[in-house]
Amino acid sequence: MSTACSSRSGKCGHRDVLIFHAARGRGRTSPNPVVGAVVVSSDGVVVGQGFHQRAGEPHAEVRALDAAGARAAGATLYCTLEPCSHVGRTGPCVERIVNAGIVRVVAAIEDPNPLVRGRGFTFLRQRGIPVEVGTCAADARWQNQSFLTLLETGRPFVTLKAAVSLDGYLAARPGHRTLLTSEASNRHAHRVRAEVDAIGVGVGTILVDDPLLTTRGVYRERPLLRVVFDRSLRMPAGARVLSTGDRGPVMIITSQLAVDHVERRHALERHGAEVVVGDGSIRGALEMLGTRGVGGLLLEGGAGIHAAAWDEGVIDLVRLYVAPLRLGNGGVRFLNGKPFSVADLASRRIEPLGPDILVEGYVHGPR
The missing domain is CATH 3.40.430.10 (Dihydrofolate Reductase, subunit A)
Incomplete structure (x- = not known):
């Protein structure tokens, strides 16, 4: 499996898998964003992956964690958008991430939704989980240009x-x-x-x-x-x-x-x-x-x-x-x-x- 995310952001490790999975939700998730998530074990093996399929259904992070099961403990979660921290039609993803034993989160972009907007990252950091933001951001923003435009301009x-x-x-x-x-x-x-x-x-x-x-x-x-x-x-x-x-x-x-x-x-x-x-x-x-x-x-x-x-x-x-x-x-x-x-x-x-x-x-x- 290739490990380069070459479409817009250059080399991004496992993120080509991440961007691919996010793209599977295009045209199906509105008004929610298009999101992909990948769980990678400490030895670099993809053990779980998922994407947000439609509004009201489990988010990409939850699907990836479900696929990983017990193998999520000690792993890194890659996601194209900041994990949610609020209760909507589904529960907050950050709690699932903590409970699954994820030890590091790498996200492409912050969620501009006023209900989230950095709160997910803060929640994780306060619980000792380091968060990196910005990898493959151009790809994630491109996939979500409709979602972002609506939130940022109305x-x-x-x-x-x-x-x-x-x-x-x-x-x-x-x-x-x-x-x-x-x-x-x-x-x-x-x-x-x-x-x-x-x-x-x-x-x-x-x-x-x-x-x-x-x-x-x-x-x-x-x-x-x-x-x-x-x-x-x-x-x-x-x-x-x-x-x-x-x-x-x-x-x-x-x-x-x-x-x-x-x-x-x-x-x-x-x-x-x-x-x-x-x-x-x-x-x-x-x-x-x-x-x-x-x-x-x-x-x-x-x-x-x-x-x-x-x-x-x-x-x-x-x-x-x-x-x-x-x-x-x-x-x-x-x-x-x-x-x-x-x-x-x-x-x-x-x-x-x-x-x-x-x-x-x-x-x-x-x-």
């Missing part, structure tokens, strides 16, 4: 997703859908949808593309919240997304511009949508979603909602599926033509997807 981590041509167009003509990317890109996009709490589009995308906004070809445990940003309440009651209520709730976020559209609002509500009146800003809508526990939002388009979110500075990650073709002038430009350069993105990553290329990077740097 809004979801927002990923802007778009399919674009080589010359930066989303569509060949305004008001018409243009299929740009390959099946490989489409499969990747659906895997990404399976890992977020919500997917968002502007009402223009509904009017032009009439999408279902569902996940296809991938397993998803929890319903996907479908969000439509619609300041003037132009959403048609016959939109296909409203016919798939069994695939996840639909929320339409509108503004005071729509308060007089009572009949239209009632029609949308009869078709299963929740209509929420906000202040008209993207940031305000995101903060409202944050109060509902939405940690990760995939903002899929179109150009208008992308540009508005870009102007308000609420985009965290840009993910572009670049098709090997040019559309020329007269089409719909990415961000409605606002200045943008991939070179300005931080921690850029490029990956071939069939004939297409995936390009992604952070707007302000990784969290």
Whole structure:
């Protein structure tokens, strides 16, 4: 078994196993964090490992300790997040760690949750268990960027997703859908949808593309919240997304511009949508979603909602599926033509997807 955690943090001993196990919970644990834990004996043997599978179920540390059994005595516990010290839907992990006979704890990051925030480390140190913090922190923060963003800012981590041509167009003509990317890109996009709490589009995308906004070809445990940003309440009651209520709730976020559209609002509500009146800003809508526990939002388009979110500075990650073709002038430009350069993105990553290329990077740097 390899002992290097090479994706973001360099060499980290046993932590590649740790990060791998944490990743197994992605898309399943919200609003809880993604956490992995490994118990390593004094002679360097992994004797127990586990990950947090879903909210309300045992935490990763408990699963790893259960797997280790009596072999946990005298061992080191590695975990991607500070062990909890409070009573929630499960008991405090720190008590299990002490009772199991763990003699050292190595954690990637402190838990920013106000209920924890250093208290777990303090509890362990007060009982004579040394704690080391910071190993593989970049990996742990990357795995939990939605959880951390929600706790630290009160809004979801927002990923802007778009399919674009080589010359930066989303569509060949305004008001018409243009299929740009390959099946490989489409499969990747659906895997990404399976890992977020919500997917968002502007009402223009509904009017032009009439999408279902569902996940296809991938397993998803929890319903996907479908969000439509619609300041003037132009959403048609016959939109296909409203016919798939069994695939996840639909929320339409509108503004005071729509308060007089009572009949239209009632029609949308009869078709299963929740209509929420906000202040008209993207940031305000995101903060409202944050109060509902939405940690990760995939903002899929179109150009208008992308540009508005870009102007308000609420985009965290840009993910572009670049098709090997040019559309020329007269089409719909990415961000409605606002200045943008991939070179300005931080921690850029490029990956071939069939004939297409995936390009992604952070707007302000990784969290």
